[in-house]
Amino acid sequence: MNGFLKYGVLVLFMATVFNCSDNKTDDGDYVSQPTPAPLNIPQIFSENILDPVIPIDNPQTIEGIALGKKLFFDPLLSGNQTQSCADCHSPQNAFTDNTRFSEGIDGIFGNRNSMPLFNLAWNYDEKFFWDGRVFSLEHQALEPVTNPIEMHNTWEVVVDRLTQHPEYPNMFSNAFGNGPITREKVTKAIAQFERTLISANSKFDRYLLGEAQLTPQELNGFNVFMDEERGDCFHCHGNPNNPLWTDNIFHNNGLDATFSDLGLGEVTGDPADNGKFKSPSLRNLAYSAPYMHDGRFNTLEEVINHYSEGLQNSPTIDPLMKKVDEGGVNLSDQDKADLKAFLLALSDPSFINNPDFQN
Amino acid sequence: MKKILTIIAVSFAFLACSEDNDDNIIPAPSQVNVSFNFTHNWDNTLINSSNLTTEIVTNEHGEEMSMARIRYLVSRLELTHSNGQTYLFDGYKFTDLSDETTYNFTPENNTIPTGTYTLKFIWGFNETDNVDGAYADLNSASWNWPAMLGGGYHFLQFDGMYNVNTTAPAPFNYHNGTARVSTGVFEQNYAIIDLSTEIVISNNAVIEVKMNIAEFFKNPNTWDLNVLDTPLMPNYTAQKMMQENVSTVFSVGTVTQ
Numbered sequence: 021m022n023g024f025l026k027y028g029v030l031v032l033f034m035a036t037v038f039n040c041s042d043n044k045t046d047d048g049d050y051v052s053q054p055t056p057a058p059l060n061i062p063q064i065f066s067e068n069i070l071d072p073v074i075p076i077d078n079p080q081t082i083e084g085i086a087l088g089k090k091l092f093f094d095p096l097l098s099g100n101q102t103q104s105c106a107d108c109h110s111p112q113n114a115f116t117d118n119t120r121f122s123e124g125i126d127g128i129f130g131n132r133n134s135m136p137l138f139n140l141a142w143n144y145d146e147k148f149f150w151d152g153r154v155f156s157l158e159h160q161a162l163e164p165v166t167n168p169i170e171m172h173n174t175w176e177v178v179v180d181r182l183t184q185h186p187e188y189p190n191m192f193s194n195a196f197g198n199g200p201i202t203r204e205k206v207t208k209a210i211a212q213f214e215r216t217l218i219s220a221n222s223k224f225d226r227y228l229l230g231e232a233q234l235t236p237q238e239l240n241g242f243n244v245f246m247d248e249e250r251g252d253c254f255h256c257h258g259n260p261n262n263p264l265w266t267d268n269i270f271h272n273n274g275l276d277a278t279f280s281d282l283g284l285g286e287v288t289g290d291p292a293d294n295g296k297f298k299s300p301s302l303r304n305l306a307y308s309a310p311y312m313h314d315g316r317f318n319t320l321e322e323v324i325n326h327y328s329e330g331l332q333n334s335p336t337i338d339p340l341m342k343k344v345d346e347g348g349v350n351l352s353d354q355d356k357a358d359l360k361a362f363l364l365a366l367s368d369p370s371f372i373n374n375p376d377f378q379n
Numbered sequence: 380m381k382k383i384l385t386i387i388a389v390s391f392a393f394l395a396c397s398e399d400n401d402d403n404i405i406p407a408p409s410q411v412n413v414s415f416n417f418t419h420n421w422d423n424t425l426i427n428s429s430n431l432t433t434e435i436v437t438n439e440h441g442e443e444m445s446m447a448r449i450r451y452l453v454s455r456l457e458l459t460h461s462n463g464q465t466y467l468f469d470g471y472k473f474t475d476l477s478d479e480t481t482y483n484f485t486p487e488n489n490t491i492p493t494g495t496y497t498l499k500f501i502w503g504f505n506e507t508d509n510v511d512g513a514y515a516d517l518n519s520a521s522w523n524w525p526a527m528l529g530g531g532y533h534f535l536q537f538d539g540m541y542n543v544n545t546t547a548p549a550p551f552n553y554h555n556g557t558a559r560v561s562t563g564v565f566e567q568n569y570a571i572i573d574l575s576t577e578i579v580i581s582n583n584a585v586i587e588v589k590m591n592i593a594e595f596f597k598n599p600n601t602w603d604l605n606v607l608d609t610p611l612m613p614n615y616t617a618q619k620m621m622q623e624n625v626s627t628v629f630s631v632g633t634v635t636q
Contacts, residue, residue, distance in 0.1 A: 068512060068515065068518050069515055069518050069519045070515050070516055070519045142519075144519060243527065246525045246526070246527060247525070247527065247613075248525070248528075248552075248554075248609075248610035248611075248612040248613055249610050249613055252610065254521070254523075254525065255521065255536075256521075258521055259521065259523050259525070260512070260526075261511070261512035261518040261523045262518045262519060262521045262523065267520075267521045292432050292433065337550075338447065338538070338550075339447050339448075339538040339539055339540055339550035339551060339552060339609075340538060340550070340552065341550065342550060342552070342609050342610065343609075344549075344550065345547065345549065
């Protein structure tokens with residue numbers, strides 16, 4: 021046992037030595053460490069839901085976030101250097117855009133609506149895109165750069181441009197230490213910036229914190245939302261104790277009787293998943309029209325009418341879509357108007373105007 | 380460096396050997412650790428994440444039905460020794476049938492003496508525990524029960540379709556939680572599941588708890604989904620019928636030790 025203790029001490033000592041050498045490059049130069057910048061978790065989240073997901077190999081740092089922000093707004097990432105992430109994910113639109121489909125650098129349109137970006141670190145399952153095909157924010161950011169109908173570039177070109185750039189090499193060193201710029205470092209930085217896009221200051225948030233009053237119409241709209249006999253929205257879209265206003269889970273919400281886009285089913289290969297798409301958050305609807313995975317609805321009235329009277333039956337429709345044989349829950353005109361008023365109270369002007377998120 | 384690695388490797392080899400020897404020498408322990416494994420069936424057909432959404436079953440009333448989603452909550456698991464001593468385990472267990480990692484439950488403090496026990500637990504949360512918004516993990520799973528219905532948490536969310544063998548399948552949402560008597564008046568609706576099966580614990584053990592899903596539609600109330608499908612959460616009578624029917628849903632299965 022004494023012998024083992026001795027070896028244990030030896031191992032510990034070696035680990036300490038190796039650890040100390042972390043700050044030193046091969047040339048013996050010391051490099052500065054990036055400055056930790058933990059997410060500022062809003063009270064309404066810290067009091068109610070689990071902590072955000074931060075990968076252990078990509079902690080938030082001041083330098084990483086600054087680099088990610090610069091990359092997010094830089095058209096350098098696209099093939100012909102005309103399009104940045106922000107072109108389809110604009111701050112003023114809660115980081116989506118205002119068109120049904122988005123135009124890539126070659127003038128080609130996709131078939132999905134650009135997703136708004138906020139509170140992404142609270143997507144606990146870390147399945148991203150409407151169909152959940154990518155795990156983790158770091159991996160998500162790899163895809164649009166090379167997608168031929170989006171930024172239509174190669175990572176080799178991106179890395180080469182960044183390496184030749186007058187500012188980026190230094191920024192990468194500051195964020196991730198010395199060594200070559202890689203696609204992994206690029207998406208790590210973008211993910212760090214995206215995790216800072218936190219929205220938790222809507223009128224309803226302030227109501228929950230006792231800092232604002234709702235109108236009678238907004239209050240009734242909230243009751244419609246929470247009432248299983250009327251809206252029954254809360255099973256998929258959260259509640260005051262889950263202020264993300266989404267479950268980040270995949271549902272067939274009765275948009276179509278047959279599917280031209282299989283959604284989750286395309287990813288899993290399971291026909292039982294056909295027509296399922298991720299529930300989007302109901303925050304910031306005032307800025308994120310059009311709605312649904314294919315942007316088919318231009319207004320909230322159309323969305324509410326869909327759930328009220330427009331449901332289409334199909335083999336994979338979620339059983340939470342009640343009264344599908346009657347087209348839906350058949351809300352009164354007053355309840356529809358009130359529900360819309362409540363939904364708009366989930367929008368957060370301070371989010372779209374946050375100077376930290378502007379180019 | 381090579382030398383150090385060799386030393387470490389040799390040390391591990393010795394340690395590994397000595398553990399085996401210990402196993403042979405140590406007598407049966409008087410204190411053991413227990414955990415629980417919840418399994419699910421429809422009468423005798425095992426239901427898990429692989430067949431939850433594909434299995435077509437027939438309920439007691441005769442409707443063919445499919446299952447889309449089953450999540451449920453139990454709490455205050457407690458083993459009672461034959462000498463009368465009780466061991467209440469901390470925590471609660473939230474199970475999602477689509478996620479088999481949620482089937483197991485290992486309480487933080489799970490040490491008990493060997494002996495013969497019976498198991499009981501709470502279906503859902505009792506009045507003390509069913510505090511609106513109190514549990515971050517359950518909030519994050521959108522497991523909340525609306526304040527207008529008494530607040531707190533769901534005990535069960537069971538969604539599916541019935542009459543799936545007809546041209547008009549219809550959805551059901553068999554959700555259980557606090558019962559609303561009238562506006563602003565609520566009645567606790569949890570159930571105490573007290574299983575009389577003797578569980579003999581002689582070593583570290585995994586106790587299987589079986590849920591027979593079919594029982595939700597069977598005893599004592601034969602459930603007619605054509606009448607009670609959705610919405611059921613605000614329906615006092617339906618809520619009390621669910622509370623009655625859950626009493627025969629669980630049983631003790633195999634004890635692995």
